[in-house]
Amino acid sequence: MAKFRKIGILTSGGDAPGMNACIKAVVSKALTLGVEVVGINRGYQGLIEGDLRPLLPKHVANILGRGGTILYSSRSPMFKTEEGMAAAVKTCRDNGIDALICIGGDGTFRGATDMTRHGIPSIGLPGTIDNDITATDYTIGFDTSINSTMQIIDKLRDTCESHARLNVVEVMGRNCGQIALYAGIASGAVAVVIPEIPFDEAAALEKIRKLREDGRRGMIAIVCEGVTNPDGTPYSEAFRHTITEKTGVETKFVRLAHIVRGGEPTARERSTAMRMGIAAVELLHEGISNVVMCELDGKICPVDISFALIADRMYKSKLQPGDLDPFTPEQLEDMRLLCKKRQNEIQHLYKVAQDVAN
Ligand code: ADP
DSSP states (O other): OOSSSEEEEEEOOSTTTTTHHHHHHHHHHHHHTTTTEETTHHHHHHHTOOOOOEOGGGTTTTOOTSSTTTTTTOOOOOOOOOOOHHHHHHHHHHHTTTTTEESSSHHHHHHHHHHHHHHHHHHEEEEEETOOTTSSSOBTTEEEEEEEEHHHHHHHHHHHHHOOEEEEEEEOOOOOHHHHHHHHHHHHEEEEEOSSOOOOHHHHHHHHHHHHTOOOOOHHHEETTTTTOTTTSSSHHHHHHHHHHHHHEEEEEEEGGGGGGOOOOOOOHHHHHHHHHHHHHHHTTTOOEEEEEEETTTTEEEEEHHHHHHHHHHHTTTTTTTTTTTTHHHHHHHEEEEEEEEHHHHHHHHHHHHHHHO
16 A cells, blocks of 8 residues: 655746656656646745646646646745745645655755655655755756756857857856866867866967967857956856957857746756656655665666765865764765766866867
């Protein structure tokens, strides 16, 4: 007999392509286990307000290829209050929701762990185009966003070539250079600027000058949105002016922003999102919760939410006093290894980007 009779599912924080595929997989898998699924609209705010909808197979037919999230998303400051939490728990109790699947980023995972603590077992699924969640190699939305970024850059390249221009492209990623690096490598950028590694501007300008001297017409430089000037303004726009001033190459600027957050999810996206969704339902069914589904070395596996959140802080140098106290020496060593893995990935990709930037 099923441990849970009804699972609630919500999408929260920034939306990402692939969330719908995940919702579809959760509904399909739950059905095979005789478990009902209820959709919660607008993330935790909808949970507080009881904004629910049934999710039967007919409701999730033909959503695999749709970007965004059919459940909508929102940010809910109220959920962080005791009153908001009580209302969210009441919605679950009133509607027979025994467990929750929450797709989003670290804020969403904090919400999931709070719900578990208040008696509603919850599992987090990583949904963000930025691929910046330390505990997992992959986040839902990433593959689609790097492909969209690459396709737009290919279009820009055509016109850069015609007019002998350079185009500085600012891409999303917050403080994580993964989108910039993959898109930069895939589109042959002459420079990729990311928050994690100091940028040698003089060397990049010299390279651009030399390439132009050798007859290069169109060029692309990519800057991650998280790279800023000392006064906090975006480096991307400043870099554009510096290139024009110091090299004489006519330079345009484009900020892709949310354009790459929409669109039809790739096959990699859909399949990973579906594998994560199915695994989450299976774990809840086995009585396991308070974990984040991660992809590690190609396998979908659960990682304890507290571990995931603190490993993230460790990697991002945001540890607060006492953060590490609950963990065993073995867990702390695992966290350090995870951080090292992420650093190595970035360094490797940066080196590849430099090797192909000519
Ligand atoms: P993301 O999940 O992408 O990181 P947010 O940080 O905006 O996005 O978080 C999404 C939602 O999760 C918030 O609107 C809030 O309802 C909930 N949340 C965020 N931080 C916390 C927290 N510390 N405790 C409980 N819930 C939180």
